[in-house]
Amino acid sequence: MKKRISLIIGLILVTTLLAGCMETNLPITSESEGFWNQYIVYPLSLFIVKVAEIVGGSFGLSIIIVTILLRLLILPLMIKQTKSSKAMQAMQPEMKALKEKYSSKDQKTQQKLQQETMELFQTYGVNPLAGCLPLIIQMPILIGIYHAIMRTPALQEHANFLWFDLAAPDPYYLLPVIAGITTFIQQKITMVGMENNPQMAMMLWLMPIMIIVFAINFPAALALYWVVGNLFMIIQTYFIKGPDLKAAAAGKAGGAKK
Structure with a gap:
């Protein structure tokens, strides 16, 4: 568990470092060179643009739809991670x-x-590394979306959605707070049955705080991606861990009656 926490923190720090070090001022096009640009950033940028065209030019809706589609893509891995986590708990x-x-x-x-x-x-x-695989896969996607958002000219020109500008940090900090709250809820549901694990208890508070700090400084589009992804994960985890959640709720109700 300690190694997993170290890996999570390390990947987040690497994400931040890469996001800061890579070129973000050059528009991404089909002519952009390099493996990262050609196979990660440009396909994500093109995907976001095409979906936006389908939904009437709204890049906010496009990011929501793209996020859900990406989550569905890695859903089998997430289900495997949840099952592996339950097996680890049982043993x-x-x-x-x-x-x-x-x-x-x-x-x-x-x-x-x-x-x-x-x-x-x-x-x-049980595969001890199975729990980290979805996170490892998500990080390039997260960095790729960051660059797609920052380097897609069409998105910069039509970036307004709800109360915020997708290409700039949320000026009211509402989206970062929502990202932190949904991260907390998602973590809380995930760790049902592992409340006595001190490392998990630490992550319950550490992850939301880190997400809020990052979301305050990153473009609102990235925070929107995180919020939608968290909501998807909350629903997914609820259905996968339904029996565990009901058992935990019944246990608390029984304890309260005593």
Whole structure:
């Protein structure tokens, strides 16, 4: 879990660094050179423009639709991640027993612990890295959308949506706050059954704060992408983890009656 948290924080920091270091002042076109421009930024830019044309020129609606389509694209990975997370939760008592059994820090004992831990993963059908895969896939998309937003001339010219300019930070900070709140709710639903995990409890507060800070400084279109993605994830997680959520709610109700 600690490694996963470190990976999440590291990927977010890398995203911020790359977003700041890459060229954002050159318009993206079909003539733009380089693998990143040709296969990530330009296709996303073209996709956003084409969808905007279909919905009457609204780039805000286009970003919402594109976000939902991208989320549907990686939905199988997210379902696999959720199932892997549930399996990891189920095997925690056995993991704890193994650590107690092989508590000695000598090399031979630690090798035995590692061996039996991997066997336990195989028994439960768990891939320790499966939980990080969706995040790793999302980061290039997130950076790509950032650049598509900043470098698509048509979007810069028709950037108004609701109360904000898509190409500039939200002047009222409403969208960053909504992004933070929806991130918190999404995290809260995801960690049902893992409330006693201190690392997860830390992420419950750390992630929303980081998202708010980034959303305040980034174009509102990126915050809009994050809000829509969070709402999609909340609905998705609710349906996938429905039995767990009902059990947790029943447990709290029973505790309250006592």
